[in-house]
Amino acid sequence: MHNLVKLAGRNIWRNKRRTFITSASILFAVFFSIAVTSIQKGTWDHMVDSIVHYHFGYAQIHKAGYWEDKTIDNAFDAARPLEISEGFAEVRQLVPRIESFALASYGTRTKAAMVVGIDPEKERTLTRIDTRIGTGSYFAQRDDDGAILAAGLAEYLKLNVGDTLVMISQGYHGINAAGKFPVRGIVHFGSPELNKQLLYITLEKAKWFYGTEGLITTLIVDTDAPDAIQKTVANLRQELNPEEYEVMDYKEMMPELIQAREVDTAGSYIILIVLYVIIAFGIFGTILMMLKEREYEFGLLKAIGMRTGQLNLMVWLETILLGFIGSIAGMLVALPLVYYFHINPIRLSGQMAEAYEKFGVEPLLPAAVDPSLFISQAIVIFGMITVLSFYPMLKIGALKPVSAMRS
16 A cells, blocks of 8 residues: 555656646645635625624524514513523523603704613623724713713714713603713724614613613523524523513524525525536546546556556545645645735725625625635545546546557
8 A cells, every 4th residue: 555655646646747737737626726715705704793793793682572673662570581591501690771762952953863772881791882082082880971972973963082972762652752961982883873873871771761661672591502502592482471572593594694694595505516517527627638648558567467446446536646746736825815805805895895784794705714614625625536436437447558559
């Protein structure tokens, strides 16, 4: 076996041009497949990350019916879910919010705003909002009476840090809601949609403003096991009365996004299959060329007593070595390019950017630097090479030494 490996290694370098052509075909197959899948995965991971870490969280708990009718009247007492969550090791914390709408006004300008009442410390650990404040500061205490505005909303209202924002809305069960809030900070969101309308006040001030003392509208599930969020949601549903509470993961809250991802993934698979077929024919052509060029050699080896099984193993090892060289080279060539676009994502514009903004996602196409992408694509190409290597084995098995040497 050791001698066959040495012989196979020498054979592939005996004809350097053939080796280069075959390895280059494999290299480009691995390179393009990695490029396509890394851009696709990176883009969708960016979308999910924007939704999860910017606002929605991996899962939410509401009063039953709230997601269909997002009104302040569907506020609920969070005591039971908070008690239940203590028995789940994968749930890091439940982050309470009061989410509603109000008319935000300053001077002569007024705009509808999405008001989110937050617990400053818990929200900091979930969405890292304090790291996105460009001007001013984060809430100093749990009952801070100020507001933090998204940059786009602040720009429209011509507000700066230290100015006083006036808000008017309808509170719990129709009570009047009105208040003044000094602006503590201006926060910038990557999502243009959130940037135009979002403002934060503390949870305590939101309860006072909307008249929901002891009640909230949303509990965000902050988890230590995001990959197992569906199982966590299923366990929470078992513990909570479905007539009183609804528990939803981000896929249920954003079904359009998930459907779009599935369609896009299916499209990329078709592209990859076409790419694989094209490359397979190219590699198969080089294998046919190799068989024709070495027909005399194979006939001679069989004539001097080399068994067909040994000859087949030698050719298989040659093909596998070529596949290994091409696959490794493809990964090495793809790595710097993928890493570059991971650090410097492509920024979209025009209609494509508008489509992304409808989902509330910054229009970027980053590449994912995931080792599994590199390994999986190399394995697919490597497997294709292995399958193609059976053809020369069949031809060698049927080869007649005398006829081969005469040709």
